Amino acid sequence: MVEPLPEAFASWVDRMAAADLRDLALVLARSGTDTGERVSLDEVLATFGHSRESLAAIPDDE
Known part of the structure; x- marks a missing residue:
C-alpha cells in the first residue's frame, strides 16, 4: 500500500509545478x-x- 505524501512535501511539489x-x-x-x-x-x-508591477504585487509562497 502506498502512503500519501506528507502535506509539506505535497505543497512543495505543487509550488514547483506552478513555477515550471x-x-x-x-x-x-x-x-x-x-x-x-x-x-x-x-x-x-x-x-x-x-506588468512587472502586477507580478511584483503577487505574494511569494513561503
Whole structure:
C-alpha cells in the first residue's frame, strides 16, 4: 500500500509545478511569436495581461 505524501512535501511539489508552468508559458510565448525580432519581457507580460508591477504585487509562497 502506498502512503500519501506528507502535506509539506505535497505543497512543495505543487509550488514547483506552478513555477515550471509559468516558466514554460514565458518560453512558449517567446518562441511561439518569434518573428526574428527581439521581444521584451514587458511585451510578453502584456500578452498575458500582466506588468512587472502586477507580478511584483503577487505574494511569494513561503
